[in-house]
Amino acid sequence: MSFREILEQLNIRATCKQYGLGMWRCPQFLFLLMGSVIIITALVTYFLGTRYVADPGTVSLIVLVLTVILFVLTFSITRSLEGLAEANRLKTEFISIVSHQLRSPLSNLKWALEILVSDRFGKIDGKPAEYLQILSDNTKRMGELISSLLIVSRIDQGRLPIHNAEFPLSDLVKEAIAEFKPIASASNIEIVLETVKPNLPQAFGDSSQLKIVIENFIDNAVRYTKGAGKIVVAIVPKKDRLLFSVKDGGVGIPKEDQKHIFQKFFRSGNVLKYQTQGSGLGLYIAKSIVEKSGGKIGFKSEQDKGSTFWFTIPIAGR
């Protein structure tokens, strides 16, 4: 942290206001106060110790008083941190409850629209059919967003269910590529799976969760490729791991944004120029899933040149 950043951090009143906390409940302010009291205690002890050595009783009393003040301050800090932790827990619970509550009306919408689009009870043509498609697409989008929020709340509560088992990673990848092929070719984007080595060992992890990660990588690559382009997907064995990667020639991630890329709700400034859709949850979820599966996740990116996102996953039986 640079000196300037420290100074900015010290703008305590603004920081506490931003968190919506009063000064006496704000950890930043309380820490500063405690630091000051500790310094004062040390100075006073030194001052008194060198001058009033003849009366150790007075010295002890003053030091005792200062210690009590310190104790009270530490207690307040602990309480304020407890308050923040509780607020965080409530926020996660809130997301979880709201998402669950939204799911029921959304299921109703989804199924009713499915009936209308399917022409089961009569055909709908022309403009009304176009509007129906808009309703249907956006209901799907909302459903995906709610699913992402639910996954995030589970991650934050430490309740993301991971069921590890042996599975063929290449099959999962081929399935995901097939899903994205139509939408990619509509934008003149080609998705290529690099030749997979024969006898590729089975992976060990939660295939249904890892599919979310694979889809997220490919989805991002398609989303952030401007105009025609090529996306290269690869699986290679690396010691006791399988390395999966997705390389695109898209907009890339600016250097200053790279350290935030796996943060919850973070969206890079340059992608907002091209793509307003997106929740900023995909890579946060991806990181949690990969790490819970015993793998690693990372990327290499250069602005306007493209990105390569990768993860590793243990090989079964190793």
Next chain:
Amino acid sequence: MVYHTNSGPLSGPIYRAISSLLKNNNFMSKKILFIEDEAALQKTLGDVLEQEGYKVIKALDGEAGLKAAQTGIPDLILLDLILPKMHGFEVLKALKGDTATKDIPIIVLTNLESMGDIEKALELGATTYLIKASYTLEEVVGKIKKALGE
């Protein structure tokens, strides 16, 4: 209701001719009990099932659902879990504990998706556990047909 297993005098080509004649008739069509407190969902899935030729009996709460199952003996039960008056798990337990209803296939259709709920439902004897948000209507109809052995 047992026309499809009938092997008495009404068997062979005559039986098949009669049963195909009656298949599209409410009298002979299979009966599905749909226990669900969301009226909108009962309407959508209910309408589609009726169009597929099933007779759909609807119950809006757990108690009414259990009573309907015991008096009408359906061929299949669609059961939501969060229900007024009686929770879906209690309905499931009561149905599986009653000799008259214990063999009816039960599909749990809910938005609860914790592993605990899924395991509990299957332990209590549910045939299938479906999370509404994860399936299209057509997929649900497919699962119902499969559970009915069609």
